[in-house]
Amino acid sequence: QSALTQPASVSGSPGQSITISCTGTSSDIGGTNYVSWYQQYPGKAPKLMIFDVTNRPSGVSNRFSGSKSGNTASLTISGLQGEDEADYYCNSYTSHGSWVFGGGTKVTVL
Amino acid sequence: QLQLQESGPGLVKPSETLSLTCTVSDDSITTGNYCWAWIRQPPGKGLEWIANMCYTGTTYYNPSLKSRVTISADTSKRQFSLMLTSVTAADSAVYYCARRTAYTSRRDFWGQGTLVTVSS
Numbered sequence: 001q002s003a004l005t006q007p008a009s010v011s012g013s014p015g016q017s018i019t020i021s022c023t024g025t026s027s028d029i030g031g032t033n034y035v036s037w038y039q040q041y042p043g044k045a046p047k048l049m050i051f052d053v054t055n056r057p058s059g060v061s062n063r064f065s066g067s068k069s070g071n072t073a074s075l076t077i078s079g080l081q082g083e084d085e086a087d088y089y090c091n092s093y094t095s096h097g098s099w100v101f102g103g104g105t106k107v108t109v110l
Numbered sequence: 111q112l113q114l115q116e117s118g119p120g121l122v123k124p125s126e127t128l129s130l131t132c133t134v135s136d137d138s139i140t141t142g143n144y145c146w147a148w149i150r151q152p153p154g155k156g157l158e159w160i161a162n163m164c165y166t167g168t169t170y171y172n173p174s175l176k177s178r179v180t181i182s183a184d185t186s187k188r189q190f191s192l193m194l195t196s197v198t199a200a201d202s203a204v205y206y207c208a209r210r211t212a213y214t215s216r217r218d219f220w221g222q223g224t225l226v227t228v229s230s
Contacts, residue, residue: 002171003156003161034215038157045206045220046157056216089157093215096168099147 004029004090004102011108019080020105022090023071028100030071035095037075038068039086040104046089050075077107085109111137113209114221122201122228128194132207132221133187142183143212148181150191150203151223156205161192164212197228 002021006021014068014070022029029035031070035053038046048057053073063078073092077084118130130148138144139151147162161171171179173192183190194201204225210217 036217038217040157045223046133047220048216048218054214057216057218091157091159091215091217096173098172099162099170101149101159103158104156 001028001093001096001098001100004092004100005106006088006090006102008103009033009106009108011110012080013038013075013110014080016080018074018080019106020077020088020090020107022075022102023090024073024092024100025071027096028071028092029068029073031095032093033068033069035066035073036091037064037073038089039093040089040090044106049088061084082091082109112138112209114219115208116205116207116221118205120225120227122197122226123230124198124228126151127158127197128192128197128201128226128228130192130205130207130224130226131189133189135188136226138209139183139188139190143170145212146181146183146190147195147210149206149208150204151206152200155200155203159195160205162201162210165222173182197208199228200213202226203220 037050040046113135145164148160167222182195204223206223207221
């Protein structure tokens with residue numbers, strides 16, 4: 001199975017909004033609502049930010065939101081802050097019963 | 111707060127078998143509707159899902175690793191395990207265990223990760 005496609009890097013200034021895309025196929029993102037997003041700092045375990053396309057776990061800032069259209073899922077970070085500088089990964093269930101991650105996006109706060 | 115802890119050798123020789131165990135701090139491995147996964151991350155690279163086992167006993171594997179991977183659980187010890195055979199340098203990675211709520215994509219508890227290096 002091929003990794004989902006994410007941009008290698010996205011940047012923005014404090015206070016701005018940025019969106020990270022995650023493109024798959026009809027066999028993964030396009031065919032399921034089991035899409036999640038993770039934030040990872042260097043040397044740390046990933047942290048769940050969004051699950052089931054749009055749901056935010058308790059404790060995650062409402063500045064983070066998720067959406068999906070066709071075979072592409074998106075993570076939007078509004079009111080960008082310095083602490084948002086991290087790597088972000090999307091993850092999707094597939095029609096084969098397996099899971100696939102995106103290649104990861106490095107977010108830089110200018 | 112649930113805690114997951116990976117354990118196992120940090121160094122494995124090429125062609126040998128990598129064995130890791132994840133210890134779960136509560137009874138959710140026996141009492142809840144959860145799936146238990148292994149995920150790895152080579153140094154400087156992205157995440158790769160390896161396998162999971164759900165509370166029903168059903169197992170799922172990454173197609174690219176399926177021939178070499180086995181996931182199993184010992185619920186009496188609150189543990190689940192990973193075996194990866196015939197390892198090469200490409201299997202060197204930080205290995206994470208994680209819990210997901212079944213019938214969702216909510217994978218909200220992760221271990222801290224353990225680095226495994228494949229080298230002679």
